[in-house]
Amino acid sequence: MSKALEAITAGSAPGRITLLLYIGWRNIWRNPVRSLLTISALAGGLVMVILYAALLEGMNRQMVRHATELGSGHIQIHRQGYIDDQDLYATLPWRYLRRIESEVSGVHVAPRLYAAALASTREASYGVLIRAIDPQREPLVTTMLRHIRSGTPELGMAAPGSDGLPRERVIVGAQLARNMGIAPGSELIVVTQAADGSIGNALYRVSAVLKPLEPGFDRMGVLISIDSYQRLMALESGFQELAVKVNDPSRVDLLRQQLSALCDRVLDEMPLEQDGGRPVVRTWRELNPSVSDLLELSGTFLLIVGAIVVGLASLGMLNTMLMAVHERTHEFGILLSIGMKPRWLLLMVFFESLLLALVAALSGSLLGSLAAGYFERHGIDFSRTLPEGYDWAGIVFEPVISATLRPMDVLYASLLMVAVTLLAALIPSWRAVRLKPAEIMR
């Protein structure tokens, strides 16, 4: 001990720190059981935080995927008139679609049209929302047509029935199918007011029933092809909505600017009639403000929960170190009386805490990553406890939630833990410094 003291007092600064680190490390293992318990409490806390972060991230990604791949795409273009009050006539001419397809790279686009209508079976009538899609383009933008519970997702003209009347094919939302008691093969009569004021009417045959997409659409939505829509609605001037998939999602904001500029150019070349308003380009964050709010909220959640868990674990650390200092009061007294400077003593206790924290951080992030990796592959299945199409604030959850591990989350969680435990370690260190050798030795 006195040799070591000599080395500390006489040696250079780096050498001194190395030595203090070494002593700190040795001190940890003077009471291995207590130290191991402390380490496992800290590491356990870290595992929890990492797992929580990974599951939250997994849910967030799933939510974004739901919002973009399943329905909205990354970007949408409408005219202001359609955004304001779903004005049927606020269409963008087809040349906008052609120009975007030929002049913007790295995107896929799908045009859509909407209309309110009355759908009837022999038994019942329901108000429905028709969404007309392009069966060729839509699958390149969203996975809507693959999200099928029963039947085959075909659109367009169907074979005429035995009565010789023409029939078209329709895909029906999950809840609507249940409410109306229809299944693939059922007949649906659709009546609406067409764009020319006539009574738009057509016979449809249900070709498929969708899985839950979003609550509004599940309850009221039917999918038909744009060809069918044009025959039903006598509206051929263009489309109301253009869903855009960006091949590299990190370039969404850039492409939004590009698309906006292109729309402005096309508008300048040939102005549209006033009523429908200008074309407006919006990203999914603007289209689904609830999703993007939820994402921001979940970041805050993560920080709060992380701080609480790590804070609790670091209380264990505080206790351990207070005990360690207390036990060694006498020893510290001797050290101080033979010339150890109080700040070196402080550093020694501090290093002891730091090493504890580092060991815990290493083992915790390793275990946490392993656990998160497991749930990334296997997912947690809630399908027994969640009703189908369960939604929160209009966002449908998939019943199987799988984790997504982000390395940065592990790093931040470890740093947070080390920082919080070091803060806690200041108290015992401070007590070590305040010791008065004369009083202790008496």
Place this chain on the structure above:
Amino acid sequence: MDERNGLHHPVIKPCLRALMLLAACLAPVTPLQAMDVATLIRHIDRLWRGETSHARMSMTVKTRHYERSMTMEAWSMGKAYSLVVIREPIKERGVATLKVEANIWNYLPKINRVVRVPSSMMSGSWMGSHFTNDDLVRESTFEDDYDSSITYEGVRDGRRIYELTALPKPDAAVVWGKVVMLIEQETLAPFRARYYDEEGRLVRTIDFDRQQRVGERMVPMRMTLQPEEKPDESTVILYQEIAFGVPLDKGFFSLQNLKARR
């Protein structure tokens, strides 16, 4: 062949109401006598029931987005039954609307199906015009749902008129907050009706003109609906011919006949 003693073209409420009123006024009361509202309403009621009509007319609808005109044939019996069939344009030939009491069915020949208009669609446009399905149905309950009174009697803008104001009864489930009808004293033909919402704002105006003598009374053959908020839009109904007292029975206003009449 017909008695020509009443005018009830059934299709559209305002028109109906106007004509109803006219019919009532014209029948047993001497035109220049002071009008008693109770008598008026009682006459409307009595004259309406069991009454039948048959008319051919055209309707021209002008909106910001489309203009369409069509010709129609219509039958009615009392205030509860009516049937309208579109004759032109070819694309819509045979599309028919049957009204029985408060129910409306549309027959759609293209898909050979009859579809009942559910209550949620009653406020929707009828045949793309500015009239609603509700307009077809509501008129039958109008007398029950509104309190009417003569609020002006005298000369206005150079002609002698009655101003009839109808206010909904307190518990009536009605669309309008107030309806004001202007009637020419000399002919007892209505020439303007104004419809107000519950806040007292004018919503639409219907003008009646081109009076023609049918039997003993003057019938306005043209009505022009003008929505207040859309001055460039309108719906005009023009009667080519109208006859009263034609032989019809309840069986005529059936779902079977709805299909067969195309």
